[in-house]
Amino acid sequence: MCGIIAYVGDKPCAQLLIDGLRKLEYRGYDSAGVAVHDGTQLVVRRAAGKLQSLQDLLIAEPIAGTTGIGHTRWATHGPPSERNAHPHVSGRVAVVHNGIIENHVELKQELEAKGRVFASDTDTEIVAHLVELALGTGASLLEAVRQTLRQLRGAYAIAVLSREDPEKIIVARHASPLVLALADGAVLAASDVPAILAHTREVLFLEDNELAVLSRDGAHIETVDGVKVERAATTIRWSLVQAERGGYKHFMLKEIHEQPRAIEDTLRGRIQLEHARCVADELGVPETTAKAIRRVVLLACGTSFHAAMYGRYLIESIAKIPAVVDLASEFRYRDPVICEGDLVIAVSQSGETADTLAALKEAQRQGANVLGVVNVQGSAIARISNGVLYTHAGPEIGVASTKCFTAQLAAMALVAIHLGRTRGSLSEERASVLIHELVKIPEKMRAALEQDAHIQQIARDLVSSHNALFLGRGVSCPVALEGALKLKEISYVHAEGYAGGEMKHGPLALVDKSLPVVCLLPDDPTLEKMLSNVQEVRARDGQVLAIVNDENTAKSLAKWTIVVPKTEPELSPLITTIPMQLLSYHVADQRGTDVDQPRNLAKTVTVE
Numbered sequence: 001m002c003g004i005i006a007y008v009g010d011k012p013c014a015q016l017l018i019d020g021l022r023k024l025e026y027r028g029y030d031s032a033g034v035a036v037h038d039g040t041q042l043v044v045r046r047a048a049g050k051l052q053s054l055q056d057l058l059i060a061e062p063i064a065g066t067t068g069i070g071h072t073r074w075a076t077h078g079p080p081s082e083r084n085a086h087p088h089v090s091g092r093v094a095v096v097h098n099g100i101i102e103n104h105v106e107l108k109q110e111l112e113a114k115g116r117v118f119a120s121d122t123d124t125e126i127v128a129h130l131v132e133l134a135l136g137t138g139a140s141l142l143e144a145v146r147q148t149l150r151q152l153r154g155a156y157a158i159a160v161l162s163r164e165d166p167e168k169i170i171v172a173r174h175a176s177p178l179v180l181a182l183a184d185g186a187v188l189a190a191s192d193v194p195a196i197l198a199h200t201r202e203v204l205f206l207e208d209n210e211l212a213v214l215s216r217d218g219a220h221i222e223t224v225d226g227v228k229v230e231r232a233a234t235t236i237r238w239s240l241v242q243a244e245r246g247g248y249k250h251f252m253l254k255e256i257h258e259q260p261r262a263i264e265d266t267l268r269g270r271i272q273l274e275h276a277r278c279v280a281d282e283l284g285v286p287e288t289t290a291k292a293i294r295r296v297v298l299l300a301c302g303t304s305f306h307a308a309m310y311g312r313y314l315i316e317s318i319a320k321i322p323a324v325v326d327l328a329s330e331f332r333y334r335d336p337v338i339c340e341g342d343l344v345i346a347v348s349q350s351g352e353t354a355d356t357l358a359a360l361k362e363a364q365r366q367g368a369n370v371l372g373v374v375n376v377q378g379s380a381i382a383r384i385s386n387g388v389l390y391t392h393a394g395p396e397i398g399v400a401s402t403k404c405f406t407a408q409l410a411a412m413a414l415v416a417i418h419l420g421r422t423r424g425s426l427s428e429e430r431a432s433v434l435i436h437e438l439v440k441i442p443e444k445m446r447a448a449l450e451q452d453a454h455i456q457q458i459a460r461d462l463v464s465s466h467n468a469l470f471l472g473r474g475v476s477c478p479v480a481l482e483g484a485l486k487l488k489e490i491s492y493v494h495a496e497g498y499a500g501g502e503m504k505h506g507p508l509a510l511v512d513k514s515l516p517v518v519c520l521l522p523d524d525p526t527l528e529k530m531l532s533n534v535q536e537v538r539a540r541d542g543q544v545l546a547i548v549n550d551e552n553t554a555k556s557l558a559k560w561t562i563v564v565p566k567t568e569p570e571l572s573p574l575i576t577t578i579p580m581q582l583l584s585y586h587v588a589d590q591r592g593t594d595v596d597q598p599r600n601l602a603k604t605v606t607v608e
């Protein structure tokens with residue numbers, strides 16, 4: 001997730017911008033830059049990699065000036081590099097941006113048709129060109145930004161600096177955070193509170209569709225339509241560490257709560273509601289490839305493997321294409337057979353997992369066409385895949401994958417719908433239902449997240465259990481496996497995930513009164529069978545925790561019940577995953593483990 005800082009004041013600001021960006025490093029980034037008005041012109045310095053590279057550049061080539069903008073970039077459009085680092089400049093205008101401009105392809109085409117030449121691969125550069133063009137018609141900076149914002153679709157927080165206005169910065173937001181700070185002799189804006197805590201604890205939060213004109217006199221806030229906004233300042237009482245975690249105790253909890261946003265960003269610009277289709281260009285599988293597929297082979301490790309299992313289910317049920325899923329860590333140690341017409345999908349949050357990379361290379365060696373589903377731009381898997389579908393979950397800091405997992409689930413749904421529609425195996429009517437429901441998932445996730453306190457309470461009863469079993473059928477089976485993985489990796493409680501139908505084939509022997517059994521019971525065609533599993537568990541005194549859509553579903557059988565919103569059966573994992581994650585989190589937290597950095601584990605597994 002990118003980080004923004006802006007400063008208008010009475011102090012030299014280049015170093016001050018870097019210091020602010022350092023406080024946003026926890027958000028993750030791959031390049032950084034600043035633009036400062038030196039009294040005559042805009043001076044830009046940018047560098048790929050860590051902030052130290054930018055710092056070194058500024059030591060070698062310092063900039064004077066008291067108005068400036070700075071940025072740390074987490075790549076979404078275009079690989080991490082100096083040319084894609086922000087600020088982006090067009091003529092007299094420099095812009096930094098956090099978010100995703102959904103209609104960037106159309107806008108870029110229009111701008112190119114007007115003769116604008118692009119210097120980067122980013123969606124952000126469009127904003128600089130649009131503001132510059134509007135200034136060229138005689139508009140003020142404020143009016144030029146307003147006109148630009150009216151043309152943008154998607155999510156943005158931006159800061160705009162113009163050569164003609166040495167002591168003014170315009171900032172604006174829609175669906176990306178931006179906070180303003182009124183300090184002594186200065187006004188700042190930043191994408192998050194830690195960046196400004198060194199200056200003041202008095203802040204104003206900008207809301208969607210609002211912009212602010214920052215000058216030494218203060219911050220003038222108004223809506224994009226020009227209606228003045230009065231906003232009282234809020235006093236921040238968090239410590240710096242708390243502020244980095246957005247007030248949450250751990251990054252994992254913060255990331256669990258970021259999931260509605262992660263799904264919105266992953267869906268953004270990729271669906272056409274009116275045509276019940278996905279946007280092929282955004283998904284890394286061109287229509288000609290989609291039509292030629294005979295089989296899909298999904299490869300992944302760990303949590304991503306569970307997302308791949310879900311992908312197989314959807315590709316078979318929605319797109320009607322034979323699909324298999326394989327542990328990437330096993331793939332090359334069998335004699336895997338890749339056939340003509342195979343599409344290999346490599347799923348990886350980091351894009352750097354050694355086993356997934358090796359499996360992908362083996363598949364490519366045998367002539368496979370590979371789609372990488374990855375979260376990190378420019379990562380190894382993204383670079384070598386034939387097509388890439390980015391999950392826009394933003395950087396994930398907790399070792400336990402949460403928001404990247406549900407973003408992978410959303411990506412799998414997009415791929416399955418895309419393949420189904422392109423090949424004619426999914427009707428327009430059914431696609432329309434699924435796509436409309438997909439768009440509602442973030443809201444339903446928010447409702448599921450409201451169960452947090454209830455789940456924390458349940459975790460108190462489970463905190464001293466030594467074992468746990470997770471059961472699910474059909475599309476809920478990967479969720480059961482993921483629930484067990486989450487619990488074991490952060491709380492060190494031994495947990496097993498099983499398909500409900502396997503109970504009689506072994507795991508039933510584990511059940512006694514000391515065993516908590518988490519049962520996934522969303523309202524879908526497997527519900528009746530799952531209820532039989534619940535009966536089997538109860539008959540042996542097992543303690544059932546039921547995840548249901550209706551509180552009456554397992555009322556007489558369950559010791560604990562968590563109710564989550566209902567959705568289409570195929571999409572239920574996007575919702576039922578949330579109580580699994582919260583349960584693991586609270587059990588681990590109450591056991592006092594290192595939730596964000598569990599023992600023996602690394603975030604990115606770059607060795608075999």
Ligand code: M6R
Binds near residue numbers: 349350352353356
């Ligand atoms: O970066 P990847 O998605 O390829 O990583 C795969 C696994 O190492 C990862 O999902 C791991 O299982 C996580 N710790 C799960 O929370």
